[in-house]
Amino acid sequence: xxxxxxxxxxxxxMADQRDKNARLNPKEPRxxxxxxxKEMVCKHCGFKARYKFIRCPHCDKTQE
Numbered sequence: 063x064x065x066x067x068x069x070x071x072x073x074x075x076m077a078d079q080r081d082k083n084a085r086l087n088p089k090e091p092r093x094x095x096x097x098x099x100k101e102m103v104c105k106h107c108g109f110k111a112r113y114k115f116i117r118c119p120h121c122d123k124t125q126e
Contacts, residue, residue, distance in 0.1 A: 109120035
């Protein structure tokens with residue numbers, strides 16, 4: 063067995079290589095959240111945005 067310091071470095075390098083391979087080979091699906099670009103519309107003023115909001119940035123009222 064190697065020294066704990068070098069084992070830790072080796073483990074980090076191997077993890078970085080796995081992440082790099084996963085990014086370069088998108089064949090394997092990852093469990094990232096879906097990117098949703100549907101428009102959200104404020105129920106009070108009609109403000110439209112391509113992101114979810116709880117409080118409208120235009121009229122400052124909360125959405126139900």
